[in-house]
Amino acid sequence: MTKKVDAARLRFRPHFKTHQSHEIGRWFREKQVDAITVSSLSMAIYFIADGWTDITIAFPLNIHEIKVLNTIPEAISLGLLVNSPTTALKLCETADRPYNCWIEADTGFGRSGIEASDSDAFRQIIHILQSNPHLFVAGLLSHFGHTYQAKDKAEVSRIYNTGMNALQALRNRLQPVCPDMQISVGDTPSCSMLDDFGEADELRPGNFIYYDLMQAAIGSCRIEDIAVALSVPVVEIHHGKRQLIVHGGAIHLSKDSMPGEHGQPVFGRVSRLEDKGWGPPLEGVYVKSLSQEHGVLQFRSDIPADIETGSLLGILPVHSCLTADAAGACMTTGGAFIGMLDKRLVY
């Protein structure tokens, strides 16, 4: 990803919400990355503690947090999302340190942000922000999250280009009131599959650090590129039902699922752990259901004889961001452990 971003001469601001790890953050630093994205104030504080000095909090500003934000040293460059005149006014009144203000544009995903066609709303926010010298209008930020529902590269490409055209047109319309707005985008499917990022100035992919089953289904990666597995101990074997019970449940994997070959919900796929990492997902085996701590693994054929009570298996997650987020809790409330690239076990 660093090579691709360098080739396109863009700023790389990877999203760190996926791993939330100082250690993995340092791998990026070794690749000369110095700007990052996070999704909450507390995540920003966590990475400031490890020396990061240029951070965008890519979540609509929660005005209750301004007081805490103001206490962050000015040596830290902080980007915020200011998505409404009300929030802009509140920030204007209370900001007493510099902020880079991004306005989130919705180009079709339909979650947060202002519809990219509504230039007046953007203008209004820009005018408010320009009244406080601490506030720098950095540009337009967008998340093309609808690529996560795309079927293939052609659809990802269509979503990206439609979105980028809308952002570019919006930037042109806003040029008279704010001449140097940057464009920040970067969902993982687009960043993985495309090479031409059009008028973007900055890319913010995050999920690609691990990838997951959903990304493999879209075509962002191959199954063998998935770089995270939850290591789970087998606690029961039901040969009759061809099921294993493992310690690894909803609190470890989250309840995100994707449709299996017969339309049934699949909560993960199952691999054998190996000396270095894990093998390919086992054919005809999937995570059938999850309760708080229990995972039920369903086999199509007989359970192999070498899988015993106490065996450790690896679960490839449907959505790695949620699994990795849960892993912190899992360290304190369960026995399972998340393996990252190499196999690290608590047992």
Added chain:
Amino acid sequence: MTKKVDAARLRFRPHFKTHQSHEIGRWFREKQVDAITVSSLSMAIYFIADGWTDITIAFPLNIHEIKVLNTIPEAISLGLLVNSPTTALKLCETADRPYNCWIEADTGFGRSGIEASDSDAFRQIIHILQSNPHLFVAGLLSHFGHTYQAKDKAEVSRIYNTGMNALQALRNRLQPVCPDMQISVGDTPSCSMLDDFGEADELRPGNFIYYDLMQAAIGSCRIEDIAVALSVPVVEIHHGKRQLIVHGGAIHLSKDSMPGEHGQPVFGRVSRLEDKGWGPPLEGVYVKSLSQEHGVLQFRSDIPADIETGSLLGILPVHSCLTADAAGACMTTGGAFIGMLDKRLVY
């Protein structure tokens, strides 16, 4: 619940996985409760630290944890679930302190445990356990988790009685090899709706401490009995789409959903916070979707004018156990806070 259990002259061993809180645990102690259930070793350790001395870990024993279990002082009475001969053998070989061993019987839920009809498997485990003087065969434990899918009290009652009859018959068949086996059950729907618990010796409900939307739908409680809400700040208002964006997502609420009035998935209902707690759920408003940190609240009618950016709302969860479990993470990774009975806000 304490009154009901006392009237039925049963042992009360409430499940503490729902709240995972020292403070709430102490409320039980004030009611003379001295025995508890947890679902993991680390949860047991957490409650031992607050003085609990009689704990059942109601999750199939993970043999990798025996070494740590052996280090727990003998003054703590520990109950384990030993659900297979392999696990029993391993425990026999390595136990060097006393354990109360329960064998989990599956009476139709179909998750963990041995089918209640398979007396031989129970006998085999009992024989193995009886060979080590540290291991006391306490009895049969079952979770009638299929009551969570029940439509009404009649169905809950049917599931309970069928399950209890199967356990009673199993106990009779095992009487020659193990004369004094106890029966431990206690899903929240049965414990909430029934008064006659048949041959049970012990009840282990947990969810009732908070209840949730799913329990209200089954009939275990009224909506106004739900004792937990996630306090979320409004970060964006979309009058056109009649949607609010709040800071409160999948990492705070979990992705558990239930069908709404038109079959659409509902991830929670929405209340106004009040000086003491919160009001009834707002009519025609529900949590429509969740991503990692974002929640999208959908209104049927116009959004009331007094709901502004920065307003705090309460989300009643679909499944309180998962929300409460996530709340620990939420305190460290997000800005939202879980309110328990009284309103406690971080802002």
